[in-house]
Amino acid sequence: MKSRVTRRSAAWRTIGVAMAVAGGSASLPAFAQSGATPSFKEVDSMEARVQGCVTCHGQSGQGTENGYFPRIAGKPAGYLYNQLVAFRDGTRHYAPMNYLVAYLPDAYLKEIAQYFASRRPPFAPGEAMKADPETLRRGAALVAAGDSGKGIPACVACHGVGLTGMEPGIPGLVGLRSTYVVAQLTRWRVGERHAAEPDCMKRVATRLTDSDMNAVAAWLSQQGAPKDPSPEPANLVRMPLACGSQK
Numbered sequence: 001m002k003s004r005v006t007r008r009s010a011a012w013r014t015i016g017v018a019m020a021v022a023g024g025s026a027s028l029p030a031f032a033q034s035g036a037t038p039s040f041k042e043v044d045s046m047e048a049r050v051q052g053c054v055t056c057h058g059q060s061g062q063g064t065e066n067g068y069f070p071r072i073a074g075k076p077a078g079y080l081y082n083q084l085v086a087f088r089d090g091t092r093h094y095a096p097m098n099y100l101v102a103y104l105p106d107a108y109l110k111e112i113a114q115y116f117a118s119r120r121p122p123f124a125p126g127e128a129m130k131a132d133p134e135t136l137r138r139g140a141a142l143v144a145a146g147d148s149g150k151g152i153p154a155c156v157a158c159h160g161v162g163l164t165g166m167e168p169g170i171p172g173l174v175g176l177r178s179t180y181v182v183a184q185l186t187r188w189r190v191g192e193r194h195a196a197e198p199d200c201m202k203r204v205a206t207r208l209t210d211s212d213m214n215a216v217a218a219w220l221s222q223q224g225a226p227k228d229p230s231p232e233p234a235n236l237v238r239m240p241l242a243c244g245s246q247k
C-alpha cells in the first residue's frame with residue numbers, strides 16, 4: 001500500500017492537472033489563456049504540477065487582480081519554501097493552502113519553491129488607489145529610512161534597496177497589493193503569523209500603528225516594476241535586526 005505522503009503527493013499533482021485540463025491545455029492554441037487560467041505544455045512537468053497554484057497566484061506566480069493573493073514569482077526560494085512548510089505544518093493558516101500542501105514532503109516543497117523563484121513574469125501595473133500626500137510621504141519615509149524614535153528600521157534595510165527581497169529568506173515587496181500588505185502586517189502584530197526565531201517581522205509589526213501600516217501599503221502599491229526583479233544577495237551586516245529567516 002502506498003504511504004499517505006505518496007498518495008497525497010499524487011493527489012496534489014492530479015488536482016493541478018485536472019484544473020489545467022478543465023481550463024484548457026496550452027496545446028490548444030484556439031483558446032486564449034488568461035494569466036490566472038490553468039494551462040500547461042507537458043503533462044509530466046513541474047509546470048503541470050503547480051497548476052493548483054495558478055488560479056490564485058497566476059500562471060507564472062505574477063499574482064492576480066485579487067489583492068489578497070500575492071505575487072510569488074522571483075521571491076527567494078528559501079522564503080517560498082519556508083512559507084510552504086508553515087502552511088503544511090499549520091503554523092501559518094489559510095485553509096486552501098493548508099489542504100493543498102498538507103502531506104507533501106520537503107523535497108517536493110523545495111521543487112515548488114525553486115520553480116516560482118525562477119519565474120520572471122512582468123509586474124502588474126500599480127494600484128490606482130487614492131491616498132493623500134501626507135500618507136504617501138509617511139509611507140515613503142518608513143520604507144526608505146524607518147522611524148528611529150519608534151525603533152522601526154527601514155524596509156529597504158532587509159527587503160533590499162529595490163525592495164526585491166534578500167536571499168535566502170526575505171521576500172520582495174514590489175508587486176504586492178495594499179490589502180495583502182496590511183493583512184500580513186496585522187497578522188504578525190496580533191500573533192497569527194510567525195517566522196523562525198528571532199522573528200524580526202514580529203518586532204517591527206508591533207511597533208507600527210494602523211496608520212503606519214496603511215501608509216507603507218499605499219506607497220508600495222503605487223511603485224512601478226524594478227529594473228532587476230532578482231533578490232539581493234544575503235547581507236547580514238546591513239540588517240538592523242537579527243532575523244531567523246536568514247539562517
